[in-house]
Amino acid sequence: MRFLRAVAVVLATGLACSTAAFAQQAAAGASMQSLDLWPGQPPGDNRARGPERIGQTGTGVGAVSNVSRPRIEIYRPQHPNGTAVLLVGGGGYFRIGIGHEVMPTAQWLAAIGVTSVVLYYRLPADGWKPVAPFQDAQRAMRVLRAHAGEYGIDPKHIGVVGFSAGGNLAGITATRFADTFYAPVDAADQQSSRPDFAGLIYPVISLKSPYDTTRSFRELSVQSDAVQAYSVELHVTHDTPPTFLAQAQDDPIANIGNSLVMFDALRKQSVPSELHVFENGGHGWGLGTPGTLVAAWPRLFADWMRSHGWLPSNGEPAVVAPIKAKPAKRALPEGDD
Secondary structure, three states, rough: HHHHHHHHHHHHHOOOOOOOHHHHHHOOOOEEEEEEEEOOOOOOOOOOOOEEEOOHHHOOOOEEEOOOOOOOEEEEEOOOOOOOEEOOOOOOOOEHHHHHHHHHHHHHHOOOEEEEEEEEEHHHOOOOOOOHHHHHHHHHHHHHHHHHHHHHHOOOEEEEEEEOOHHHHHHHHHHOOOOOOOOOOOOOHHHOOOEEEEEEEEEOOOOOOOOOOOOHHHHHHOOHHHHHHHHHHHHOOOOOEEEEEEEEOOOOOOOOOOHHHHHHHHHHOOOOOOEEEEEEEOOOOOOOOOOHHHHHHHHHHHHHHHHHOOOOOOOOOOOOOOOOOOEEOOOHHHHHH
């Protein structure tokens, strides 16, 4: 898998490279195109200064921050099946887990024919307003639909998968698609921003007590109504897209109650949903270390997608490529969700 090996090279060598160089190496052997989300400056004051940063140490290796050019990177598999997934890395809204969460998942999805779309979104920790990431995610869904024909994507088969804080961002994208996070800027904004399905992996769902202990809460709570605005479970309706949830019972960062309150809200609104609670696994496991309980989620997710028609019903199991993922973490510094 040249795509994944290129990611490993970048992360292992700790090169001080630009975001563009990182993406180029990570996408080796894959067809990739980058699209800016906004035709000019993104909404709000431009607070981020200087180049994007890529983490080189500790749990932040491969994580991106200081994003001032929000964009999507579209990775087309050799044999696309028409389904696309917007991938949203976590990081407590102060960085984005591109290296250990998003890229391995993108490589796996490409292996089963899904077009992977990586979201680079603005971060409140860099000085942007808390609404900025939600503007970028909503715009990303619309831009992707507007360009679906160019990439062989079925506009009715576009989902979103978010990890940790990215699960919060993906969840709000899936529940508040009818709300206006920004004024329309061009024809793409005539497209629906509603994902057709959502995967929320060890997600931050609620900002309400007792779940207000995360870095996500600290970054978003600068906005006075953040608890109401960005607690995903409060916005679930009958029109919320089908949702898949996976989390470990012993998650030390995002309490398992996050997934439980979300599943309960989905059930009450009769939204098709599936919840997997693993006995152990901690937080931040990305695709999952082979042999661990949490490494089962990609297969379960693919089978769930197939049951809804977003993957071909060919009778073959969703094979997960052997990937050396980072070990699950019992705790992460700075509340890295």
